[in-house]
Structures are given as structure tokens and as C-alpha cells.
Amino acid sequence: MVQCSTVRDLENHRQALLKQRNSKKLCIAICSGTGCHAYASEKVVAAFEEELKKQNMEIMVDIKRTGCHGFCEKGPIVVIYPHEICYCKVTPQDVPEIITHTIQQGKPVERLLYTDQKTGKTILLETDIPFYKNQTRLIFGNNRKIDPKKIDDYIALGGYSALAKSLSAMTPQKVLDEVKKANLRGRGGGGFPTGRKWETTKNASEEPKYVIVNCDEGDPGAYMDRSLMEGNPHSVLEGLIIGAYAIGAHEGYVYVRQEYPLAVENTEHAIKQAMEYGLLGKNILGSGFDFTIKVHRGAGAFVSGESSALMSAIEGRVGEPRPKYIHTAVNGLWNKPTCLNNVETWANVPFIINNSAQWFASMGTPTSTGTKIFSLVGNVNNTGLVEVPMGVTLREIIYNIGGGIPQGKRLKAVQTGGPSGGCIPEKYLDLTVDFDELYNVGSMMGSGGMIVMDEDTCMVDIARYFVNFLSQESCGKCIPCREGLRQMVSILNDVTNGKALEEDIELLEELCEVVQMSALCALGQSAPNPILSTLKYFRDEYDAHLRGECPAKVCKALIQYTIDPVKCKKCGLCAKNCPVDAITGDKKDLRRIDAEQCIKCGNCLESCKFNAVVKTTGKQKEFLKKQLPNITR
Amino acid sequence: MTKGKTKSHFVGVRLTEEQKKALYTLQKTSDLSKTDILLRGLEILSEYYALGLDQPPLNTELKKLEEEAIQHLQALKQIKRREESVKHMIQELREIDEIIDDYDGEKSALIQILLKIQEKNHWLPKPALLWVSERLTIPMSQIMHIATFYKSFSLEPRGEHLVRVCLGTACHVRNGPKILEAAEQYLGIRSGETTPDMKFTLESVNCLGCCALGPVMIVDNEYHGKLTSSRVSDILSNYRIGELTLTKEQQKLAPIATKQPPARPM
Numbered sequence: 001m002v003q004c005s006t007v008r009d010l011e012n013h014r015q016a017l018l019k020q021r022n023s024k025k026l027c028i029a030i031c032s033g034t035g036c037h038a039y040a041s042e043k044v045v046a047a048f049e050e051e052l053k054k055q056n057m058e059i060m061v062d063i064k065r066t067g068c069h070g071f072c073e074k075g076p077i078v079v080i081y082p083h084e085i086c087y088c089k090v091t092p093q094d095v096p097e098i099i100t101h102t103i104q105q106g107k108p109v110e111r112l113l114y115t116d117q118k119t120g121k122t123i124l125l126e127t128d129i130p131f132y133k134n135q136t137r138l139i140f141g142n143n144r145k146i147d148p149k150k151i152d153d154y155i156a157l158g159g160y161s162a163l164a165k166s167l168s169a170m171t172p173q174k175v176l177d178e179v180k181k182a183n184l185r186g187r188g189g190g191g192f193p194t195g196r197k198w199e200t201t202k203n204a205s206e207e208p209k210y211v212i213v214n215c216d217e218g219d220p221g222a223y224m225d226r227s228l229m230e231g232n233p234h235s236v237l238e239g240l241i242i243g244a245y246a247i248g249a250h251e252g253y254v255y256v257r258q259e260y261p262l263a264v265e266n267t268e269h270a271i272k273q274a275m276e277y278g279l280l281g282k283n284i285l286g287s288g289f290d291f292t293i294k295v296h297r298g299a300g301a302f303v304s305g306e307s308s309a310l311m312s313a314i315e316g317r318v319g320e321p322r323p324k325y326i327h328t329a330v331n332g333l334w335n336k337p338t339c340l341n342n343v344e345t346w347a348n349v350p351f352i353i354n355n356s357a358q359w360f361a362s363m364g365t366p367t368s369t370g371t372k373i374f375s376l377v378g379n380v381n382n383t384g385l386v387e388v389p390m391g392v393t394l395r396e397i398i399y400n401i402g403g404g405i406p407q408g409k410r411l412k413a414v415q416t417g418g419p420s421g422g423c424i425p426e427k428y429l430d431l432t433v434d435f436d437e438l439y440n441v442g443s444m445m446g447s448g449g450m451i452v453m454d455e456d457t458c459m460v461d462i463a464r465y466f467v468n469f470l471s472q473e474s475c476g477k478c479i480p481c482r483e484g485l486r487q488m489v490s491i492l493n494d495v496t497n498g499k500a501l502e503e504d505i506e507l508l509e510e511l512c513e514v515v516q517m518s519a520l521c522a523l524g525q526s527a528p529n530p531i532l533s534t535l536k537y538f539r540d541e542y543d544a545h546l547r548g549e550c551p552a553k554v555c556k557a558l559i560q561y562t563i564d565p566v567k568c569k570k571c572g573l574c575a576k577n578c579p580v581d582a583i584t585g586d587k588k589d590l591r592r593i594d595a596e597q598c599i600k601c602g603n604c605l606e607s608c609k610f611n612a613v614v615k616t617t618g619k620q621k622e623f624l625k626k627q628l629p630n631i632t633r
Numbered sequence: 634m635t636k637g638k639t640k641s642h643f644v645g646v647r648l649t650e651e652q653k654k655a656l657y658t659l660q661k662t663s664d665l666s667k668t669d670i671l672l673r674g675l676e677i678l679s680e681y682y683a684l685g686l687d688q689p690p691l692n693t694e695l696k697k698l699e700e701e702a703i704q705h706l707q708a709l710k711q712i713k714r715r716e717e718s719v720k721h722m723i724q725e726l727r728e729i730d731e732i733i734d735d736y737d738g739e740k741s742a743l744i745q746i747l748l749k750i751q752e753k754n755h756w757l758p759k760p761a762l763l764w765v766s767e768r769l770t771i772p773m774s775q776i777m778h779i780a781t782f783y784k785s786f787s788l789e790p791r792g793e794h795l796v797r798v799c800l801g802t803a804c805h806v807r808n809g810p811k812i813l814e815a816a817e818q819y820l821g822i823r824s825g826e827t828t829p830d831m832k833f834t835l836e837s838v839n840c841l842g843c844c845a846l847g848p849v850m851i852v853d854n855e856y857h858g859k860l861t862s863s864r865v866s867d868i869l870s871n872y873r874i875g876e877l878t879l880t881k882e883q884q885k886l887a888p889i890a891t892k893q894p895p896a897r898p899m
Binding site: 034035037038039072073075217218219220221222223226227258259260296297298299300301302313314315316317318319320375377378379383384415419449451453457462465466469473475577579601602603606607 | 739740741742743744745747748775778779782783784785786800801802803804805806807811814815818838839840841842843844845846847849856858861862863
């Protein structure tokens, strides 16, 4: 066991590790993040281990289970170092071929390489894949080189050197000044300057002080915090220790969502290892600074991600927000000064300390410095985690990195900022992405979820989805949020059911305004955003619903399934798949759908091999009625 | 139990010391309990009476005694059952004690303790909550507040397999709601309910953080990604059948999808 009691010890250990590790040695890195794990990456690891044993090559080749690489669309991802050959969608059956071809003969396995959709050519190296090439992987880059269970991997890559530097060569004030100068802004949603937050806690008179990592990533469609916490927990811990040193806190908490079991496991393991190495605990690296960290699991409440709610959850109470006339930085956990930052914010700190504030501020835009990790999901070709400097345009992210929309469909909108963010229409594709620009168009940065929606998405349905989500997650403490959201959902339900009137939309707008102004916490105050932004940019869709049409053909009450008699081959597959036996007609006769019985599940459309089942809405429905009087009733 | 009480009477006759000894040795040498020996004795007696010494008063006496013995046996069984359930409860509470001790009995660890109990049982039984309340000196009302506020906790027993369908945004735009509907249709229950045979509990969750796989369903801890509604029933039927290892004929008889979907409130 290594015990680093001084900065020199840590440096010596790092040098010993580097000497021990041969950079030319073959290493098979298999992504074991939750995404790839779900694709059975563990079986791939087992297959590699077994095959290497069979070939007696265990000593020559290392196997590494790494954190999330970010390119979840093509999982499980296998990268072979030192060449950095990247294989996508690897199955256990592919393993013997990879061993004989790549490991033994040094030739790539063509069919497993990434194929560029534009040129149709295969790409050998990980760094040449457009998804990776167009990114700036500052915080997220080490994930693919590190086994999150091994602290030595992190130390060998220069880990904990920022901590050593702060403890040995900088005063707490200097650390704080550096973070302030870097103009780092909170990555959790609000974008509040981190340095100022730290300073408030530092200057608060009460003792003790606390620091907290917020990994209660509740936003549906965002999972960068999870991947960082799972893939590189030490980088977050290092940031936290440095922050605690600057602020003068001796106790820290990591609040992790219970839905992320791997993140909990890896964080707990990382804390244990850091304790053993003397990077946590009493007298860290001989500096006289003491610091300990505890892991606290959330129990499934979206609102607990709010700072004051999170703190009451750590105290063992119900995670409800409280009015913040006095900020939590001054009066937080157990009424003591508490500094709470998001996972990604803490992970930025070691980079600022190591590379200077000027270097950090040179990335991004003047008001939003550094990089940001986005989780690019929804109707996009390359789903995954994307790290780019602030100020990149949406177009670059969606088309150059994300590879555009699947099946050549048209982009309709991009939703950013989680459930309480807003929908940005296609016309703003050249918008530069930073805290202020997103706010100006009625959305927000949020934690960095970026959900791409194609033309088949109904914007009213999306607004209903988000408001419904928020109304279910509302803690019910304040009336505007509890009752207001419920009424909003009921109006939006009417709209999607084609029962709403023009006045209802006006009422909805009024409600939005009231909730925005009077709700207790950010959840309620920002809850109307999805409605306001869709009303602003997609008013025509609301109007269409009032007329009884759903342009995207999503809202069940406004659509109808019919069978095109010309295309129908009378195979009867649709009738077989119908769960309610609404499709009648036999082999000789045409098939027809009984509109009374149909529950609009869409199974017939999915199962038809001849595209004979047609989805219609509103006027199209009238049109078809005229055209096919015998078919539809 | 009836420990400590020596049988001084047998079939209405006071036992002599010798007879008592005989009963004792009988009990020692055989695995039979005292009650069994009594019953066996009764049987022999009834045979004896049936052989010819048929006197009505004796017969009624005999019947009474028989009833008494049966009652005695039943009471014994009940006590045993109770004892077992108490033992089980003690065992459970001991486990809870261990969990509480892990957190040094700190009040602030309440949520963590409840999470651990939930993990172990898949739900929060009332005796457990009462015990936690007792140990941490936190009022039951506060515990119930927490147990009903957070989504991870269940106050009702859950099925053997936990089916979770993701309805996060990324899954929503990729047709996640249809997957939930298909699962509801197959299992014949609504989201949040458990099948009557206690096999499946169906739940919806808001994002599992593997959006690239959307729409996603997790059964126990296995992920099933890029689903279509038609694949849902195949996957779920595997869990139902695979576990029971039914024969082919039995499989045919196994209940397949209930055709009528459950009514959903709008």
C-alpha cells in the first residue's frame, strides 16, 4: 500500500508508476459505463480474458475496464492502445478475430471499424472519428484511459497534482482568486459564478463549513454527471478537496442519485482508496489540512437536486426546498455555511489550478469560459456525451458531431436545460451555445441535456410531457407550483385531446406568468418555460390542435389509422398484431380498422410490411374519408 | 410451550410414578412428541374398547379425551407457528439493527437506512419502520412522510421481477410511452401495480441515463434497449417461463397476454 504523507511521496509514486508502465504495451480498453454495460460489455471483457488465456498472451496484453467514452450509440466500444484503434458494437463473438488480427498481426478488423456515413469509408483511429474529432475533451477525455476502480491510473495521468500544488504552493485565498479569475460558472444549471459562491461561504462567520457535490442528476435525458462520477471519480474528489481547502471546510458530502448504482459504488471505492493513499483524512500530504467525504444516496425525488432541498435530504429529512432569503452558501447544511456545486464544476477545478486561470479563460466566450459536456440524445444519429468549448453553435454540435437526424428527417427543435428548459426552433441553429445566449432565446443551459427532436415530434405533446413530469415531481410545499402545474397539465391534456378552446390558451399563458412569479423554488419558477417557449416558436401547432389536427400525428385523440386498399396485400399480419381485434376482413376481403374499437396503439402500422397502414389527422382525415368512403367509417 | 408441566393424568387416570417414567422414556427413545404419544395411546385405547368392552360412559369419556388431545395439539402447532414468525421477525429486526449500527444510529442517516431496508426486502414492512422509529427516536409520522415522499420507497410488497420502463425525454421522443403501454397490456396491470401472482411489478422511471439505448426497459437489472412494442411481450414472457421451466404443453397453457388493455385515466 502506498502512503503519501508528503507532496514528494506522491510525486515519487507517480514517477515509479510511469517507469513501471510501458507506454508501448498493448492495452485493450473496454468501455464499462452504464450504456455499454447495458449492451453486455462485461461479456466482452470476459471473452477477451478467456481468449488471451487460451493464447497464452496474458502477460503481453493489458485489459482495462474504463469509464464511459461518450460514444454510447456504438457501444460496446473497444479501443486498442497504443495505436488507438477503435472498434464499435463489439460482441463476444468478435473477440477471437480481434485477438488474431489486431493483437497478433497488427491488422484492423474492417467490419468493426466506424463507418463515416457521409463518405462511406471506415475510420481506423478513435481520434479521427468525426464524433471525437470535433470535440474538445478536457474533463471527459481521461475517462477512456482510466479504470475508475484504480487510483493509480488517475495518478499516472497527473492526478492529484493540482491538489499537491494548492496545498504546498498556494494559500487558500490564492486558490480562490484563481478560480474567480478563471470565471468558472456553475455547470448544474444556474450558471452562478463558482468563485463568488466559494467566497461567500469562506467569508461566512459560522463554523464548521461544508462542501457538497451535487450528483442528483434528475433531468431526464442528461447523464454526463453520472458518466463522470462513474468513469473518473477521482477528478471530482480532487476538485472537491481543493475547494474545501480554499473555503476552509473539513467535511464534504457527495450526493448521488440512487438510480445510479455504479456511480455510488465507484465513488465509495474512490474515497476509500484516497483515504488509504493519504489524499483524504488527517493532515493531507503533510499540509496540516484535514478533510473527509461521505456519500449520501438520494431516494428518488427530482426536487432534491435543488440546493436547499438537497441539504435537508442529507440531514435525513424530506427533500423540500425552503425560501432562500439567506443563501445556502451562508446558511445551508445544519444551518452552517455550505458550498454546493455540480459534479462537472468540481471536476473543472484541478484543470484551472494546474494550467492557470488565463489558460482556462481562453477557452469559450468571455462570459462563459471553459468547456461544457452535453448529452446529445433523442432523434440524432450519434447519441452520446459531447464536450465542446462554450460558444460553439448548435449546428456544429448536432450535425458535425451528432451526425444529423436519422432517416434523413428534418430537425424541428432542440430542447436544452432539462424539463424546465425551453425548445429552440430550427431557425436558431446557428446560435452559439453559452449561458447567456440560451437564456436570451427562452431556454437555459441547465445541466447540459440536449434533446434533438425531428419532424415527427409534437411540440404540444412535449410541453405536456415536461409539465406533467414537473407536476408529478413538485413537492407540493407552495400552492402556485402544486396547483398551478396541475391546472396547466389539465389544459394541455385538453389541447392534445382536441377539446381546448382559444380562451384556454390565454388562460394557460396567464397561469404561466403567475407560477413564474410566485413559486417558491426554481422548479416552479422555471416550470412554465416549456410552455412559453413552445407557444413562442410553435404557436401554429397549438392552433392546429385547436382545430382538431396534430401536425406531427402523435396525439392519439386526433389521429386515426386506416388501411390503404391499393397497397394492402391482404396478408392479415395487422389483424394478428391487433391487441383489441379491431381489424376485420378475411383473405378475400379488404382489411378494415374499426375506429370504435381501435385503441391507436400503432401495432398495425409497425407490423405492416407494405406500408399500407396510414396514420391521418384532422383535414387529412376528411380528405381520406372522401377518397375512400368504403374503408373508413 | 408446555415445558415444565409433567403429565400427571393419562386417559383420566392419575399416573403412578412408574407410568410417568414409562411415558418419559417413551418420549426419550422415540422422536414422537408427548402429544403424539398421547394420541397413539388414545388410538390403542379406542381399539381396546372396540374389541368388546363397549360401555357407553367409557366411550363418551374417551371422546372427550380425544377432543382435548386434538385441541392441545392444535394449540401446540399455533404456538410453534407464532414462535417461528417471532423468530423471523427478530431475525429481520436484527438485520435492521445491523444497518442502523452501520450508521452509528445517527438520525440524519434515516434515508440511507430506509434505502438499505428497501434494497433487502424490496419494500418497507411496517414492523421494520416501527423498529427504526424506536431505535432512532424519530416519530413514525416523520418516517411515513419520508417513505411516501421519495419514489424509491414502497409501502406495499413488490413482485419477484421489477419491470421499469424509462419515460425520460430521450425515450419519450423515441416512443417510450408505447413501450409502457405494451408492458401494461401484457401484464394486465397499470404502471405502479403488481400482478396478482406477485411475479411482476411494473414501474415507470424518469431517465435511467442510458439514452442511447432508448426506448429502454429494465427487468430486474437487465437492460433491454432499442425496444419496439412487439418485443416487450417476448422479453417479459421469457422471465415468466424461463423461471418456471415449464414443459412445452404447459407453456401452451400458460396465460398469454390479456387482450383487453387496462383502462388508463387521462
